[in-house]
Amino acid sequence: MNLYHLNTFLSVARFLSFTRAAQELNLTQPTVSSGVRDLERSLGVKLFNRSGRSIDLTMEGRLLLTYAEQIHDLTTEAEDRIHHREIEPGESFRFGAIDAAVIYVLPDVLEAYHSRFPSVDISVQVDASRFLVDEILRGRSEFGVLTLPYVHPKIDTMPLLEDSLPLVVGSGHPLASRKRVRLEQVVTETLILFHEGSVSRKPVDEHLAEAGLSPGRVMEMSSPEAMRKLVEAGVGVSFLPNMTVQDALTEGTLVALNVVGVSMQRRIGLAWRRGRYFSPAIQAFLDLIVGNFGLMEVWQTRLRGTD
Secondary structure, three states: OOHHHHHHHHHHHHHOOHHHHHHHHOOOHHHHHHHHHHHHHHHOOOOEEEEOOEEEEOHHHHHHHHHHHHHHHHHHHHHHHHHHOOOOOOOEEEEEEOHHHHHHOOHHHHHHHHHHOOOOEEEEEEOOHHHHHHHHHOOOOOOEEEEEOOOOOOEEEEEEEEEEOOEEEEOOOHHHHOOEEOHHHHOOOEEEEEOOOOOOOHHHHHHHHHOOOOOOEEEEEOOHHHHHHHHHOOOOEEEOOHHHHHHHHHHOOEEEEEEOOOOOEEEEEEEEEOOOOOOHHHHHHHHHHHHHOOOHHHHHHHHHHOO
């Protein structure tokens, strides 16, 4: 039994006429007759009594008609819900984000979304960019808000904002009084850096390699908030995202130094599996994110490009 044959049967049963059913379905009468015969053959019963040009339903036909009408109504309802539905209570989705995005980019978005859709449950995985991409590729996460660039044949990305990576030191550090320092001076300090291989670590390593320098003492971690606290405490110096240290710079617990010949930037953006379909609940959340950065037109163009 398939829906095509069932719909053909339903039309014939309603009109008790193969001719009128063919007109309604925009098919030839032989095609309609063949569809009914195929359905009868698959069920092993007769659905119509035929007497000349008149037909009526058999007992099995009347029974099937009851179910066929229910199936047709459910199919119509399902198509309508999928293509035109509102966001339903109890929906949920999971996405990933680097901690800086959770702290500085997403709070307003999450507040606005929960205000509009309080019944939708959201789970957020906070991790390094490379781990977030793994979760996307495995289908465990719908999308990620992470550090770019990230290149993978199965991943699409879209930048949302650029953030500088200034060298910061604690207000009591010997270098805090300097307006400018050279990279050669920086590597003599304990460097508190993101883990090797992370997207945010890459520009630091590239500048050091270009200058032919290697840091003497390195502490590695993934949390910029933890790194900031250690720098404030005087444990070391670090190239940290501006959004992470802006408050501390204003309050005076950290000092940003100009490193001669060095300017570092990182981008934060969206990443998702290429060709991924987003349900209305997820689409509404993504629209809020990109709308906050005035990128809705770019976002719609990107989505059309992946259809």
